[in-house]
Amino acid sequence: MGEFDLIARYFKRPARRAALGVGDDCALLQPRPGTQLAISSDMLVVGRHFFAAVDPRTLGHKALAVNLSDLAACGAQPLAFTLALSLPGVDEAWLASFSDGLFALADAHGCELIGGDTTAGPLNICITVFGEVPVVNGQSQALLRSGAKPGDDLYVSGTLGDARLALDALLGKISVAPEVLAQARLRLEQPSPRVALGLALRGIASAALDVSDGLIGDLGHILECSAVGATLAVDEATALIAACSYSTWARGQFVINLSTDQQRTLVLCGGDDYELLFSAPPHLRGAVAAAAQVSQTPVTRIGRIDAEPGLRLVDGQGARLPHTYASFDHFA
Amino acid sequence: MGEFDLIARYFKRPARRAALGVGDDCALLQPRPGTQLAISSDMLVVGRHFFAAVDPRTLGHKALAVNLSDLAACGAQPLAFTLALSLPGVDEAWLASFSDGLFALADAHGCELIGGDTTAGPLNICITVFGEVPVVNGQSQALLRSGAKPGDDLYVSGTLGDARLALDALLGKISVAPEVLAQARLRLEQPSPRVALGLALRGIASAALDVSDGLIGDLGHILECSAVGATLAVDEATALIAACSYSTWARGQFVINLSTDQQRTLVLCGGDDYELLFSAPPHLRGAVAAAAQVSQTPVTRIGRIDAEPGLRLVDGQGARLPHTYASFDHFA
Numbered sequence: 001m002g003e004f005d006l007i008a009r010y011f012k013r014p015a016r017r018a019a020l021g022v023g024d025d026c027a028l029l030q031p032r033p034g035t036q037l038a039i040s041s042d043m044l045v046v047g048r049h050f051f052a053a054v055d056p057r058t059l060g061h062k063a064l065a066v067n068l069s070d071l072a073a074c075g076a077q078p079l080a081f082t083l084a085l086s087l088p089g090v091d092e093a094w095l096a097s098f099s100d101g102l103f104a105l106a107d108a109h110g111c112e113l114i115g116g117d118t119t120a121g122p123l124n125i126c127i128t129v130f131g132e133v134p135v136v137n138g139q140s141q142a143l144l145r146s147g148a149k150p151g152d153d154l155y156v157s158g159t160l161g162d163a164r165l166a167l168d169a170l171l172g173k174i175s176v177a178p179e180v181l182a183q184a185r186l187r188l189e190q191p192s193p194r195v196a197l198g199l200a201l202r203g204i205a206s207a208a209l210d211v212s213d214g215l216i217g218d219l220g221h222i223l224e225c226s227a228v229g230a231t232l233a234v235d236e237a238t239a240l241i242a243a244c245s246y247s248t249w250a251r252g253q254f255v256i257n258l259s260t261d262q263q264r265t266l267v268l269c270g271g272d273d274y275e276l277l278f279s280a281p282p283h284l285r286g287a288v289a290a291a292a293q294v295s296q297t298p299v300t301r302i303g304r305i306d307a308e309p310g311l312r313l314v315d316g317q318g319a320r321l322p323h324t325y326a327s328f329d330h331f332a
Numbered sequence: 333m334g335e336f337d338l339i340a341r342y343f344k345r346p347a348r349r350a351a352l353g354v355g356d357d358c359a360l361l362q363p364r365p366g367t368q369l370a371i372s373s374d375m376l377v378v379g380r381h382f383f384a385a386v387d388p389r390t391l392g393h394k395a396l397a398v399n400l401s402d403l404a405a406c407g408a409q410p411l412a413f414t415l416a417l418s419l420p421g422v423d424e425a426w427l428a429s430f431s432d433g434l435f436a437l438a439d440a441h442g443c444e445l446i447g448g449d450t451t452a453g454p455l456n457i458c459i460t461v462f463g464e465v466p467v468v469n470g471q472s473q474a475l476l477r478s479g480a481k482p483g484d485d486l487y488v489s490g491t492l493g494d495a496r497l498a499l500d501a502l503l504g505k506i507s508v509a510p511e512v513l514a515q516a517r518l519r520l521e522q523p524s525p526r527v528a529l530g531l532a533l534r535g536i537a538s539a540a541l542d543v544s545d546g547l548i549g550d551l552g553h554i555l556e557c558s559a560v561g562a563t564l565a566v567d568e569a570t571a572l573i574a575a576c577s578y579s580t581w582a583r584g585q586f587v588i589n590l591s592t593d594q595q596r597t598l599v600l601c602g603g604d605d606y607e608l609l610f611s612a613p614p615h616l617r618g619a620v621a622a623a624a625q626v627s628q629t630p631v632t633r634i635g636r637i638d639a640e641p642g643l644r645l646v647d648g649q650g651a652r653l654p655h656t657y658a659s660f661d662h663f664a
């Protein structure tokens with residue numbers, strides 16, 4: 001099967017929202033009047049972002065999910081995406097599963113594939129995603145990293161640390177009961193982009209981003225872009241490791257046994273969470289709760305924004321913890 | 333140097349046209365009223381699209397050029413691009429040259445870098461490019477592959493076959509004098525996207541695309557999308573190999589000696605030309621010539637569109653040639 005048959009068989013579907021989809025030199029996209037396009041690119045490399053033997057269906061899901069997560073962090077409504085794919089060869093079963101996983105998530109978000117590229121080479125998936133953000137009275141409604149203000153509450157959605165827990169277990173670094181690994185692995189391989197929450201937080205969150213490299217490092221981006229500091233309640237964050245509660249609940253006993261420091265490391269430095277981290281003024285706590293409810297996404301308050309620069313970690317008693325945690329960096 | 337320092341040092345510049353550029357979860361782009369966005373992605377893989385030892389400045393140029401060529405083929409005005417880059421490590425000299433070459437071409441076309449991704453992995457460059465196309469009375473002015481009509485003339489811009497000549501010489505498959513290789517190599521490593529010609533052909537060309545996989549195969553896309561056939565004047569096309577005229581002219585003698593069949597193969601199957609192949613009705617020959625002049629881009633008539641399906645190759649005497657040529661396919 002040649003390159004163009006491959007595209008036609010696995011990736012070409014009729015354009016719905018786009019003016020022109022797959023099959024010409026360019027796709028054509030016409031944003032609605034009064035909107036702007038939010039655009040983000042993420043590249044996934046074999047052996048780096050995923051194991052070569054990963055189920056291609058979950059890989060198709062994840063490749064799009066990490067991009068949709070960026071739209072969510074901007075409060076953008078997903079519209080469309082391009083897919084550039086480097087493949088070591090044509091494996092039809094692999095392609096069928098990969099495209100199934102990809103399109104299942106795309107369809108769930110009304111996000112259509114409008115173009116891309118296919119080439120031979122080491123497995124590499126690069127998706128560029130497009131979303132729509134309203135512009136009201138000349139003002140973009142996008143959620144940015146730069147709007148956090150001293151006194152704002154700091155929130156995170158969902159759970160934290162489970163993807164890294166799964167990765168460490170798969171790498172043999174820690175030992176985890178099979179039923180716990182199965183749950184945690186879903187977070188690693190099939191993250192749920194928090195698109196509905198991002199949309200619901202427009203006009204409420206003062207700053208937002210998605211947690212992909214680890215809570216500490218990503219919070220650092222908000223602090224830097226907003227020129228503020230923060231105090232992070234580490235025990236509140238650590239309580240968000242789903243695997244710990246699951247294991248307790250599942251068998252009436254702890255089936256994983258992580259030290260406090262291991263738990264803190266998972267949550268603060270773990271990465272691959274794809275949860276939204278955001279700030280909002282305290283008088284909007286009710287609005288944040290309503291946004292969580294309407295989007296059916298749990299949200300937990302884990303700290304506050306300070307005028308004083310820097311990040312302070314405190315435990316459940318409010319005592320300062322040493323800050324020795326670092327986020328993931330591809331080149332550090 | 334970490335990932336974010338790398339981006340800040342080599343790839344972050346202030347946004348000019350975009351509402352928001354590099355540094356948040358998404359970039360924000362607001363197309364002007366009455367326009368639509370043309371979008372295209374191309375991925376370049378080391379060892380496949382370029383040699384590992386290639387001058388990084390020319391690689392930066394080429395990675396963007398092949399994408400701008402897709403905008404040119406649509407008649408779109410370049411606006412912006414995203415860059416996803418997988419790097420085996422941080423080589424500052426390499427990055428400085430790569431970004432120099434990239435931005436020199438970007439600036440020449442007023443096309444700004446608005447976002448992207450950086451990761452560790454085998455060298456891979458994925459660019460997604462955005463251009464603007466006017467919509468007049470609800471009708472897109474984009475040049476598509478699908479509008480060729482029987483009786484239309486068939487044209488190609490510039491020269492053909494030189495990039496493949498350089499590749500074959502660098503691979504040691506043919507022997508070429510150094511001064512000829514130097515010229516041909518420019519076509520392989522630093523193609524000039526025909527953006528000005530694409531813009532000038534709006535409203536004139538009935539169909540267009542850029543020649544990247546070889547003349548025969550790319551012409552096949554126009555024929556398929558337009559449901560027409562064509563007759564291609566092979567000798568007219570073969571006369572467009574710049575290296576052949578250059579070598580004659582440079583030393584008063586042939587410094588490369590290619591058989592007719594070798595020349596035909598270079599031109600018909602060569603690939604990496606990044607010239608525009610387009611059709612236009614015969615009554616617009618004057619307009620095509622004017623578009624060539626205003627864009628300072630040579631254009632040559634090399635055939636005509638037929639109602640009869642299929643592609644017919646003819647020589648300078650109009651005699652049919654056997655059609656045994658195939659285009660580049662990554663998986664064939």
